Amino acid sequence: GENVEQHPSTLSVQEGDSAVIKCTYSDSASNYFPWYKQELGKRPQLIIDIRSNVGEKKDQRIAVTLNKTAKHFSLHITETQPEDSAVYFCAASALDRGSTLGRLYFGRGTQLTVWP
Amino acid sequence: NAGVMQNPRHLVRRRGQEARLRCSPMKGHSHVYWYRQLPEEGLKFMVYLQKENIIDESGMPKERFSAEFPKEGPSILRIQQVVRGDSAAYFCASSGDRVYEQYFGPGTRLTVT
Numbered sequence: 001g002e003n004v005e006q007h008p009s010t011l012s013v014q015e016g017d018s019a020v021i022k023c024t025y026s027d028s029a030s031n032y033f034p035w036y037k038q039e040l041g042k043r044p045q046l047i048i049d050i051r052s053n054v055g056e057k058k059d060q061r062i063a064v065t066l067n068k069t070a071k072h073f074s075l076h077i078t079e080t081q082p083e084d085s086a087v088y089f090c091a092a093s094a095l096d097r098g099s100t101l102g103r104l105y106f107g108r109g110t111q112l113t114v115w116p
Numbered sequence: 117n118a119g120v121m122q123n124p125r126h127l128v129r130r131r132g133q134e135a136r137l138r139c140s141p142m143k144g145h146s147h148v149y150w151y152r153q154l155p156e157e158g159l160k161f162m163v164y165l166q167k168e169n170i171i172d173e174s175g176m177p178k179e180r181f182s183a184e185f186p187k188e189g190p191s192i193l194r195i196q197q198v199v200r201g202d203s204a205a206y207f208c209a210s211s212g213d214r215v216y217e218q219y220f221g222p223g224t225r226l227t228v229t
């Protein structure tokens with residue numbers, strides 16, 4: 001099955017700096033890659049996603065890049081703010097494979113702390 | 117438009133008791149997924165259900181765990197004869213026909229004493 005690795009496990013940055021979180025995946029059939037943000041004690045929330053037909057997607061201060069050849073994708077947060085502090089999870093899914101339809105494979109998460 | 121609802125939010129059970137976790141999907145969603153999150157780990161897929169059908173239960177332990185999504189009412193994840201290792205946060209997600217766009221509930225934190 002799919003195996004998603006996520007690094008680093010913890011990341012501390014100063015307010016205003018950029019933060020980058022990286023994930024790799026093993027299944028070449030995976031073609032959908034969402035990122036979730038989970039604040040302490042709260043539900044995971046989808047913040048951005050990317051499909052394999054594009055290499056980059058941006059939404060204000062957040063961007064995601066995908067390298068299908070190397071099987072890795074990254075989350076970039078610019079101009080970080082204290083409210084960006086949370087655990088971020090990457091995930092992968094194969095949208096075209098009926099046997100695992102609907103299944104998201106998650107990384108172990110990155111605890112991001114933004115210091116004011 | 118209410119989001120995904122889960123109850124209870126916290127559940128304490130003694131070893132050997134049964135735990136029932138409920139999930140009501142977002143309005144208009146007919147696909148439900150259950151995930152388990154152990155401390156400091158990512159979410160692990162357990163089961164995917166549609167109304168009255170289990171689509172994929174390959175992530176669920178074969179013993180003591182069962183799930184259903186009846187025609188009426190919430191989806192239920194049932195854990196019989198709980199053990200300490202079942203202590204975790206259990207998240208439910210739902211989606212419409214775009215099954216990859218999953219929206220999560222607030223989770224049920226199960227503690228087995």
